Amino acid sequence: MEKILDMTKSVAALVEEYPEVRDILKELGFTEITNPIALKLMGKSMTIPRGAAVKNIPMEQVAAAFRERGYELRGLAGEMEEAQKSMDQADELKGFLQRLGSGEDLESVRADFAKEFSTVSVHDIVKAEQNLIQEGTPATDVQKLCDLHSALFHGRTEAEIWREEEQAAAQKKVKAAAESALEEGHPVTTLRAENTALIELLDRIDAELAAGDGAAVQQDLAKLTKIRTLYSRKEQLILPRLSQLGVTGPSDVMWGVDDEIKKDVSALAENVTADNLQEMAGDVTALTKRMREMVYKEENILFPLALEKFSDTDWARIYQDLPEMGTSFVAAYPVWPRGEELLAAYRKEQEKKQSDLPADGLLHFGESTGVLTLAQLSAILDLLPIDITFVDKDDINRFFTNKGRVFSRPASALNRPVYLCHPAAIRPIVKSLLDDFRAGKKDSFEIWTPNKKTPTRVQYLAVRDKDGNYLGAVELVERFPEDAGKHFKA
Numbered sequence: 001m002e003k004i005l006d007m008t009k010s011v012a013a014l015v016e017e018y019p020e021v022r023d024i025l026k027e028l029g030f031t032e033i034t035n036p037i038a039l040k041l042m043g044k045s046m047t048i049p050r051g052a053a054v055k056n057i058p059m060e061q062v063a064a065a066f067r068e069r070g071y072e073l074r075g076l077a078g079e080m081e082e083a084q085k086s087m088d089q090a091d092e093l094k095g096f097l098q099r100l101g102s103g104e105d106l107e108s109v110r111a112d113f114a115k116e117f118s119t120v121s122v123h124d125i126v127k128a129e130q131n132l133i134q135e136g137t138p139a140t141d142v143q144k145l146c147d148l149h150s151a152l153f154h155g156r157t158e159a160e161i162w163r164e165e166e167q168a169a170a171q172k173k174v175k176a177a178a179e180s181a182l183e184e185g186h187p188v189t190t191l192r193a194e195n196t197a198l199i200e201l202l203d204r205i206d207a208e209l210a211a212g213d214g215a216a217v218q219q220d221l222a223k224l225t226k227i228r229t230l231y232s233r234k235e236q237l238i239l240p241r242l243s244q245l246g247v248t249g250p251s252d253v254m255w256g257v258d259d260e261i262k263k264d265v266s267a268l269a270e271n272v273t274a275d276n277l278q279e280m281a282g283d284v285t286a287l288t289k290r291m292r293e294m295v296y297k298e299e300n301i302l303f304p305l306a307l308e309k310f311s312d313t314d315w316a317r318i319y320q321d322l323p324e325m326g327t328s329f330v331a332a333y334p335v336w337p338r339g340e341e342l343l344a345a346y347r348k349e350q351e352k353k354q355s356d357l358p359a360d361g362l363l364h365f366g367e368s369t370g371v372l373t374l375a376q377l378s379a380i381l382d383l384l385p386i387d388i389t390f391v392d393k394d395d396i397n398r399f400f401t402n403k404g405r406v407f408s409r410p411a412s413a414l415n416r417p418v419y420l421c422h423p424a425a426i427r428p429i430v431k432s433l434l435d436d437f438r439a440g441k442k443d444s445f446e447i448w449t450p451n452k453k454t455p456t457r458v459q460y461l462a463v464r465d466k467d468g469n470y471l472g473a474v475e476l477v478e479r480f481p482e483d484a485g486k487h488f489k490a
Contacts, residue, residue, distance in 0.1 A: 005066055008075040010246070011046050020069070028065055029057055046246070049080045092116060093132060093145060100144050129249050139252035139424035185336025187237075187318045188303050194230055195295045197329035202288045209281055214274030217284065221269040223329075227291070228265075230328040231258045234298065236410050237318045237325075238306050240420035245309045250302055254294075255423040261290060314412075316342035321410035387477035390463070391418045393470055395434055437462035438470050455480045 005014060005021070011030075015022045030051055052059045059080055063073055099109050129142050182189050201220060208216040235258060239251035264287050272280045310318075319339035327333060362371040372380075381388070381401045387409065389400040395418050400409045418434070419427045436442040442462065449456040459476040 003069075003071045004074055005071045006074050007048055007080075008078070009047065011048060011051060012246070014048070018071075024065055024069065025051075028062055029055060049076065049082075093129065093142075094137070097132075097137070097141055097144060101141075129253060133249060133252055140256060142249075143253045143256040145253075183336060183338055185319070185334040185339060187315055187322060187336075187339075188307060190322060190333050191233065191303070192299065193330050194328055195299065198227070198230065199292065199295060201329060202291060205284065206288055209277075209284055212277065214272070214277035217277060218269075218272055218274065221265070221272055221284070224265050225269050226328040228262050229326055231262060233322065233325050234258070234302070235423070236421065237321055237412055238302065240413065240416055241314055241318075242306060242309060243420050244416060247305060247309060250305065251420070252424045254297065254302065256425060257290075257294065259423055259425075261287070261294065264290075312338075312342055313346060315339065316346060317412040318410075319343070321412050324410060385478070387475075389475040389477075390472055391434070391475070392472040393438070395419065395431075397421065398472070433460060434473060437473050440468075440470075 003018065005018070009017075011021075011025070025048070046054075048062060049059055051057075052062050059076075063076065066073060096109055096113055100106070129145060132142050133139055201223060205217060205220045205224070208220065235255050239255055242248075243251040264283075268280065268284055268287060272284065316339050319336050320343055322333055362373060363377060364371050384401070387401065389409070390398050392398045397413050397416055397418050400414070413421055419430055422430055433442070433445055437460075444462065445460040447458050449458070456477065456479045461474050461476070463471045463474055465471055
């Protein structure tokens with residue numbers, strides 16, 4: 001049987017087609033990409049030529065190894081050219097990062113960035129940034145490049161830039177997804193409506209700044225704090241799923257920029273007054289500008305990528321989660337009829353999976369504990385004024401109850417690695433804690449949120465069986481009233 005290896009396909013796709021490809025790549029030195037977890041994540045976007053470029057493994061050596069085992073290679077020349085182009089751009093971006101890291105003036109670096117990348121597709125820049133991350137460059141460093149992106153827009157409208165990118169043949173698929181007609185109620189139309197309302201608020205703030213109306217600016221900055229809810233939808237519903245599908249760049253970089261914007265919004269909403277408006281005007285203008293740039297990136301990069309990568313089921317689960325997380329700048333979200341149909345089919349499928357109960361329909365907890373039906377157990381858990389999340393021994397979200405609703409818990413987060421539910425800067429902390437639980441170094445960890453009005457305790461507990469084997473970890477989140485102390489005697 002003829003074995004044809006299409007080098008334009010991802011590593012994950014080739015391994016699925018020919019399982020021995022994994023062993024061949026491992027022999028060649030591709031140890032990271034052949035790791036099962038990396039193969040699920042990074043392997044879905046990485047091609048063999050791009051991986052060879054990242055690892056500095058000669059492609060001639062790789063090609064020879066596959067040909068010796070009877071493979072015919074197709075699409076190699078074109079993919080090698082694309083890989084080299086992306087790596088060259090990544091090297092150029094690294095140079096800009098080094099200049100920023102050495103303390104060079106941002107505007108000076110921004111001006112050179114605009115000259116160097118004026119003809120480069122924003123999509124190509126995103127690919128180059130993802131290559132940097134896959135090479136090992138910290139996401140927090142790559143995040144600094146976002147401050148340079150805006151230099152590409154100076155002197156031209158965003159529409160002009162996007163029309164230029166539409167001419168690139170490599171972006172035809174993304175363009176088709178971005179411009180496809182979507183039904184009202186589809187999550188993308190809903191998020192675009194939120195962005196439209198956000199831009200209207202930013203326009204109003206800019207006009208109030210120009211008029212010197214400090215009281216109005218103060219009021220509208222307070223409304224702008226709802227950006228936390230809007231960004232949380234992107235961070236919890238879209239970015240983790242993209243990362244699962246191998247597109248890690250937006251999650252690693254965009255989430256960090258979101259956090260910076262949220263921090264700035266909170267600080268300005270708290271500190272800007274009618275008396276100090278003139279002094280703070282520059283900071284407010286910089287904030288509204290940065291938020292407009294984020295809207296542009298969502299509309300023209302993030303949403304088209306998601307439309308290209310996500311399945312109907314993915315969108316249906318996002319649609320299901322949107323009401324759970326609440327609106328930000330619009331009054332309500334419309335119904336998506338197609339989404340309702342997809343959810344009905346999905347729920348029916350999930351009901352079938354619950355048929356694995358014992359023949360008597362009871363959950364047996366042991367002779368000294370008793371039995372419950374699944375319905376009884378679910379009702380009891382719903383009565384507890386506490387949020388419970390269980391992460392299994394492989395660090396996958398498997399279960400949660402959200403009666404306390406302290407933090408949003410989108411259903412689409414289930415069956416995903418727990419790390420994808422956190423920004424890049426926090427993931428090492430989460431991993432370290434779970435590794436300590438797994439190794440038996442810790443059994444618990446507790447933190448309290450600093451909000452005095454609604455003190456919240458978050459507990460993390462290692463879950464072990466009777467023999468001490470690690471089963472996973474449970475997170476317990478409980479919010480207390482401000483006067484909780486009065487209920488306890490000294």
